[in-house]
Amino acid sequence: MTYDPHSKSGTSRQEILDLLAGLAPPELAESFDSGRIGLIIEGKEHITKISTCLDVTPAVVRKAIENRSDLLIAHHTPIWAPLTSIGGDDARLFSMILQSEMNVYVMHTNWDHAPGGVNDILADLLGLTERENMSLGLVGTCVRTVEEMVRILKAPLRIWGNVEKVQRLAIAAGSGFDSALIREAQSLGADAFLSAELRHSVYRSSPLPLLESTHYALESPAMRVLAEKHGWEYIDDLPVLHSLS
Template identity: 70%
Template sequence: MNQNIKDDEGKSRDEIIRMLEGLAPPDLAEPFDSGRIGLIVEGKPKITKICTCLDVTPAVVQAAIKMKADILIAHHTPIWNPLTSIGGSDARLLSKILSNELNIYVMHTNWDHAIGGVNDILADILGLTDTVSMSLGLVGSVTKNLKEIAEILHAPLRVWGDISSLKRLAIAAGSGFDIEIIKEAEKLGADAYLSAELRHSVYRSSPIPLLESTHYALESPSMRVLAQNNGWDYLDDPPMLHEIS
């Protein structure tokens, strides 16, 4: 990581943006992220309190305001589609953000692809070693069993297929169940592939067993670690998930 920028130092917004661009260069982002990363909402020019989050939800914004944050660094943009009118939940959320001069900065697929970013951090918390990069995500040696993986992620783990041996695990944080990437993982020796939001057709076409966790469980560690490494605050807002069997 780059030099830490801790709370109360009073850095300019531009200084912090340069630091964040060093961690996750914008040119690493996928083309569909054009206009959806970087400074999405402009607020105060001077920053003394920094928070991170996965999603810019009303609860997260309220927590950031309560903590007197000047910038909220998110993985997912709060404005995915262009707005031609502002009303309802968009108006309520943006009103709180703008009235409190809260900067919103987004690191999305550039953070996914960055060295030390989303997938590297996920691999680290799962204890993967001897990692090899894929077009998205990576493959590494794993010593944890399925129960231990679920416990680390603090989320349910659905197993699609029969896993007789798990020595090499492929991971792609977020919605990474792409059949071409799964085939790439198999060629790199993966015994199974971990991601989120699996479609039935992808499972039927997969050459290896698939492990399905939640989007939040796989991507939130990167924003939590980003905060921890820099003396910032991570604002947790996991989805409400109930399993009925």
């Protein structure tokens, strides 16, 4: 039986899991993701409605339950560290999920590395062409100005260093500011590097100007596009930022 994403009667959980594993093969994941991807919370075996999200937050879970989702596909796992006890916020979150019998599936660094995954979708959004893959992320020809990138990403953009015009842009969605990766981007002809969550020491040693956006702005498009392509629903939970002057 072949999975039909538009079927009104739903399908088996295993068929959906096979589809997701095909899109983001588990073997592409970084070693630190061992045990943290795939079906991490098991629920109903029959799937009629699917939602996607970046983070499994209480707000996202409540919305997914309200939508009667049988499967929530996330980029970030809600269980990062091993649990020896469950209480407080974790207990409340898992209680909602388990009572609803909703499945939770995580596709993290395997979705980052996958063709057509997180970084390719971000590159599509920014209009990058003539792409070359890096060990994480890619470098592509850029026709956007920095101001246009801000409008496209709908998020603040900090500029570290002098940027006049970006012709070859390196991108690494998420927390990708790594000194070795920046040097790799430079070797591929990049004249700027876009990622999130920059450390001061990395900036100081960088041979390239760095463009710092938010983790959410760079990775959430992949989960939104995944939902759009398959007729699922993306649940937004944009972090609230406050600036004090």
